[in-house]
Amino acid sequence: MAADPTHRAIEAVFRIERARLIAGLARLTRDVDRAEELAQDALLVALTEWPASGVPANPGAWLMAAAKRRAIDGFRHTAMQSRKHAEIARELDEEQGMSAEAVEAALDDPLGDELLGLVFAACHPVIGAEGRAALTLRLVGGLTVEEIARAFLSNEAAIAARITRAKKAIAKAGVAFEVPRGAELAARLPSVLEVVYLIFNEGYAATAGPSLVRPPLCGEAQRLGRILAGLMPDQPEVLGLLALMEIQASRLAARAGPDGRFVPLTEQNRARWDQLLIRRGLNALARAEALGGANGPYALQAALAACHARARRAEDTDWRRIALLYDRLRQVMPSPVVELNRAVAHSMAFGPAAGLALVDAIADEAALRNYAPLPAARGDFLLRAGRRAEAKAQFEAAAALAGNDRERDYLLSRAADC
Amino acid sequence: MRVMVFVKATEDSEQGMTPSPELSQMFIDMGKFNEELVNAGVLVAGDGLKPSSFGKRVAFDGPSRTVIDGPFAETRELVAGYWIWEVKDMDEAVEWVKRCPNPMFGPSEIEIRPFYEMEDFGDVIPDEAAAIHDGVGEKLANR
Numbered sequence: 001m002a003a004d005p006t007h008r009a010i011e012a013v014f015r016i017e018r019a020r021l022i023a024g025l026a027r028l029t030r031d032v033d034r035a036e037e038l039a040q041d042a043l044l045v046a047l048t049e050w051p052a053s054g055v056p057a058n059p060g061a062w063l064m065a066a067a068k069r070r071a072i073d074g075f076r077h078t079a080m081q082s083r084k085h086a087e088i089a090r091e092l093d094e095e096q097g098m099s100a101e102a103v104e105a106a107l108d109d110p111l112g113d114e115l116l117g118l119v120f121a122a123c124h125p126v127i128g129a130e131g132r133a134a135l136t137l138r139l140v141g142g143l144t145v146e147e148i149a150r151a152f153l154s155n156e157a158a159i160a161a162r163i164t165r166a167k168k169a170i171a172k173a174g175v176a177f178e179v180p181r182g183a184e185l186a187a188r189l190p191s192v193l194e195v196v197y198l199i200f201n202e203g204y205a206a207t208a209g210p211s212l213v214r215p216p217l218c219g220e221a222q223r224l225g226r227i228l229a230g231l232m233p234d235q236p237e238v239l240g241l242l243a244l245m246e247i248q249a250s251r252l253a254a255r256a257g258p259d260g261r262f263v264p265l266t267e268q269n270r271a272r273w274d275q276l277l278i279r280r281g282l283n284a285l286a287r288a289e290a291l292g293g294a295n296g297p298y299a300l301q302a303a304l305a306a307c308h309a310r311a312r313r314a315e316d317t318d319w320r321r322i323a324l325l326y327d328r329l330r331q332v333m334p335s336p337v338v339e340l341n342r343a344v345a346h347s348m349a350f351g352p353a354a355g356l357a358l359v360d361a362i363a364d365e366a367a368l369r370n371y372a373p374l375p376a377a378r379g380d381f382l383l384r385a386g387r388r389a390e391a392k393a394q395f396e397a398a399a400a401l402a403g404n405d406r407e408r409d410y411l412l413s414r415a416a417d418c
Numbered sequence: 419m420r421v422m423v424f425v426k427a428t429e430d431s432e433q434g435m436t437p438s439p440e441l442s443q444m445f446i447d448m449g450k451f452n453e454e455l456v457n458a459g460v461l462v463a464g465d466g467l468k469p470s471s472f473g474k475r476v477a478f479d480g481p482s483r484t485v486i487d488g489p490f491a492e493t494r495e496l497v498a499g500y501w502i503w504e505v506k507d508m509d510e511a512v513e514w515v516k517r518c519p520n521p522m523f524g525p526s527e528i529e530i531r532p533f534y535e536m537e538d539f540g541d542v543i544p545d546e547a548a549a550i551h552d553g554v555g556e557k558l559a560n561r
Binding site for chain 2: 008009011012013015016055112115219222223224225226227229230231276280
């Protein structure tokens with residue numbers, strides 16, 4: 001089937017329309033599983049009819065109309081069992097009398113409200129973060145269960161179960177497929193952004209396995225971020241997150257050496273940084289700041305990434321500004337990891353002694369006990385302070401804690417250099 | 419994958435822009451299409467180019483370099499504008515192009531070309547050349 005150009009064209013149309021179809025159908029049926037089925041049914045109808053009739057002028061509206069017809073048939077079928085279904089079937093029947101233009105208008109979703117509603121439902125806090133990520137990739141990103149499993153280095157059964165649980169949680173909580181407004185939007189937006197950034201990070205800093213980066217996941221997260229920024233252009237943190245991802249992704253090609261070895265930021269070949277993504281990131285950051293969002297957690301992290309992106313050479317990096325940004329970030333996003341990065345920034349801006357003082361203050365944090373970057377940072381400060389033997393021990397301790405093979409090799413090579 | 423989408427020139431576009439209701443409508447339609455591309459997370463960059471009468475060419479032949487002023491004759495091969503899109507594959511790029519409103523008055527063409535990606539260079543560029551490329555890039559970055 002994949003070789004036939006007509007079928008390939010239909011599949012491409014379906015990929016473009018799928019998320020919007022599911023969004024509209026989920027709102028109609030209040031049932032994600034049913035919405036997915038109906039969308040899939042509509043694809044099957046298209047695959048039968050379009051090769052003869054040609055792809056219609058507005059394929060999205062066509063697919064939606066076909067799916068709605070199936071929905072009505074289904075509702076009629078179960079109408080005897082449920083009064084509610086009978087009512088919906090009648091409403092839909094009335095809609096069937098609409099002209100093609102009216103169907104199109106009904107599907108026309110200029111604000112992208114339906115798609116956004118689907119994103120908010122898939123990222124609802126009643127679902128655990130991993131479940132949200134899998135469901136969002138499936139429903140909005142259109143990835144298959146197999147693709148998601150490969151991306152998360154999991155197996156298909158586990159991912160399928162995760163998605164099923166997530167759908168059940170939505171159904172049980174009676175989550176509406178609507179975009180929350182006002183205070184509720186502010187309360188639920190972080191959970192959406194968290195999911196997108198989790199997907200990005202899973203690709204950017206692979207937490208396990210032989211490969212350092214998994215660019216397809218980064219690309220999917222960037223795409224989600226761009227969609228959200230398109231649909232919510234006035235939300236500074238959406239722009240902040242997009243800026244952060246674009247700038248970090250600009251370094252993907254430089255992060256791994258030719259042998260797959262991890263290359264730290266200061267040693268990367270900056271000619272390999274994707275200037276187009278950097279420009280996009282800086283633009284998004286400027287928009288976030290213009291909207292008064294400079295101190296949002298994502299905007300601050302994007303501003304940090306931007307400091308590196310603006311430095312043509314590693315030695316041009318404005319470490320004092322980075323130290324200042326970390327001072328602000330710890331106010332809005334207190335975490336041991338931020339404290340550690342702050343220590344690194346201060347060591348670069350004010351010398352290794354400043355870094356050591358800050359890192360000693362947080363060394364007892366439970367969250368950092370088995371965290372490889374802590375001894376790695378301390379090793380770096382000690383080495384720069386000329387305390388080689390102590391530095392070596394720290395690098396070795398860090399290597400023992402590293403979860404990623406590539407990172408472990410890097411840390412062992414640093415220990416060997418002491 | 420990243421693709422560059424070229425809007426090819428026509429006799430009309432080579433004349434430059436003259437304000438008219440039709441042109442205004444085209445801008446509105448194109449704006450809507452661009453918005454759709456943004457909302458789908460597809461649009462990365464894009465711009466329009468002035469007619470070739472503003473352009474110059476440099477012809478190479480051995481050691482000689484000859485500067486040729488525009489306008490250039492082979493109108494249909496000229497580029498009037500471009501987008502950079504991020505799409506899953508060429509099929510998706512084709513579907514998006516089909517949705518583009520007519521970019522010109524009268525018949526015209528849009529061409530889609532995928533970018534080379536890192537791995538495409540693997541076997542083509544010898545190590546020595548890759549090192550020079552990186553070196554040049556580094557100098558560029560170090561400017």
